[in-house]
Amino acid sequence: MRQLDLFAHVAAAFADASEDGLSTGALYDIVARSAGIDHSAATARVPIGTAKALHSPFKRAVRWHQQTLKTLGVVERVADRTGFWRLTQPVTKDLDRAADGVKLVAFSTMLGMAIWARNEDVFRGLAEPIALCVTSPPYPLRQARAYGNPTDNQYVDFICGALEPIVANLVTGGSIVLNISNDIFQHRSPARSLYMERLVLALHDRLGLALMDRIPWVNYSKPPGPTRWACVDRVHLATAYEPLLWLTNDPGRVRADNRRVLQAHTERHRRLLEAGGEQRSASYGDGAYRIRPQSFGNPTSGRLSRNVVERGHRCADTLAYRRAAATLGLPAQGAMQPTAIPDFFTRFLTEPGDLVVDPFGGTIRTGLAAERLGRRWIVTEWILQYARGAAELFRQSDGFLMHPALQWASQGR
Ligand SMILES: C[S@@+](CC[C@H](N)C(=O)[O-])C[C@H]1O[C@@H](n2cnc3c(N)ncnc32)[C@H](O)[C@@H]1O
Known part of the structure; x- marks a missing residue:
């Protein structure tokens, strides 16, 4: 059955329906007609499942997509674009961001799921004990990246807001690892911003997190910078590290074990x-x-591992992701971590079966590391195209399933 094609037809059928809605019977007819499926193919029944009961694969597919749309809770039409559901908010010509309230399991495996959504829409409603959150949030950049960045002044509220529902579900001794930037400067000044100090204090004061360590991720493959202060004015040394802040809700019972990361x-x-x-x-x-x-x-x-992570950017997963994104005609994520970073902290701070999360998923590397290490995982990413490209890294994983709606990512508009 043409699962991939049908989702768009089901969505369009609802969008075109009158305000009274659409009966399931009428939905079958409309979708069959618009998808060019003749009556006999649409009604043909075949044995399905262990009971071998007779079902129509066409009708099952239509109902599945109908259910997905209902679950998304998105029945709003875009005012000026007839026939379009309000599932996305275009950010650029090539990037679609999940609209408020939209939650779609972009892809899943036996162990985890990548959800196309704003993180707040997912983690606020989640009642699952979380052992670890490893994340690399957008940095407070003056020149925002394509996916959007908060400013220096908004940063503390932005991070505390994203982490609050995760911390609420953190198991005793669970950890949060934040990959942030040391290279944020005061306006027109070579003086570094103190946002990181403010952030650590706020995470302690507002969310009750204790600082375990500031681990430098030393990366000699970073391009020379900060450009103005190191390359033009020559008053700074070229940067080679990013801080990885490690925090926990209970330092006395932290679930860390350095024997899991022996060198x-x-x-x-x-x-x-x-x-x-x-x-x-x-x-x-x-x-x-x-x-x-x-x-x-x-x-x-x-x-014993030292509290410094030395790692260049080069990573087989990054190369595989870039190749997949190019083949699918997708814009590539511009701020990837090598999988080795979440891999290290997942081994150090969790045990198999634990739940690991990342509210700022990008190419879902936290999920990939967790998947390979036998941990469960939930990752959110609000740009459809990034989630679609990342799905290619999971194709070999047990139980891999990708939602048909992800085809939109490479369709362009
Ligand atoms: C620095 S990148 C993460 C990169 C990732 N660690 C990787 O290696 O690919 C931050 C990501 O967070 C996403 N993002 C930003 N705000 C978000 C939100 N409110 N909900 C979900 N994702 C968000 C951005 O689209 C971006 O892909």
């Missing part, structure tokens, strides 16, 4: 172990650290 031992350490540990005696830091014969001789499963 491989260095070659030097391996040789030391083989030699049975140190062979010398020494004392450092006025006696605070002592080395004795056999120190570091006990085999351990790995090296």
Whole structure:
């Protein structure tokens, strides 16, 4: 059955209906006619499911789309565009943003779902215990990106508003990890904005979160910048990191375990172990650290991770996403993280089966990391085209399903 085509016909049938609405019987007729499906194909019944009961695949598909539209709760027509449902708010020629109240499961797997919606519309109604939120919100940029950015002054309210419903469902000792920018400057000044300090204080004072760490994501593949202050006026060093703020609602019971993110031992350490540990005696830091014969001789499963994440932008998933977006004719997301970032925090701060969320999904990397690590996940993204491109990264996942409405993303207007 032409599932992909039918959604648009069902939506159009409702949009064209009189104010009295449309009966399901009339809906079948209208959709069959507009989709060019003849009567016998529309009414043909085949055995479906384990009970092998006879059903019409056409009618089932129409009802499914009808139900989706009802669930979306979007019955409003766009005043000046006959035949269009108010599902999206065009942002640019190529980007569709979910209108207020629209919630559509863009795609899902056995473990999680990416929802095309404003995050507030999803997380406010969610009553599921959340173990971790890893997110990279829009930065407070003076020159906004295509998907929209709050200003420096709006930022604290913006982030607290997005996180509040998530924090309300955070399990005891659950964590929030925020990838924000250190490179926000005061107007026409090389002085950095203090928005990050204000944000940390507000997250503590308003949402009761405790700061566990500020972990620098050191990335030497960042382009040289800040352009004005490092490359033109030469008063700043070129930036190479972004802060990852790690917060929790209960530091005493935080669900972190550094044994889940052990690194491989260095070659030097391996040789030391083989030699049975140190062979010398020494004392450092006025006696605070002592080395004795056999120190570091006990085999351990790995090296403790340092609180610095060193990672370039290059990532196989980013390349795969870009290729898919180009093939589908979609605009590419311009602020992606390598999957290694959410992967690290998901391993460190959760266990298999836990729920991981991201209210600012982009290419759904938090979902991708969770999926690969056997965690459940819910991610929201309000730009249809980004969700559509990201779906291609999940095609091999167990139970992958993509909503037919996502075809709109690559149709252009
Ligand atoms: C910095 S990007 C996230 C990038 C992502 N971590 C990745 O690696 O692809 C922020 C994303 O948040 C989305 N966004 C902004 N406000 C939103 C909202 N209220 N609800 C849902 N998504 C939103 C933007 O469209 C954008 O794709």
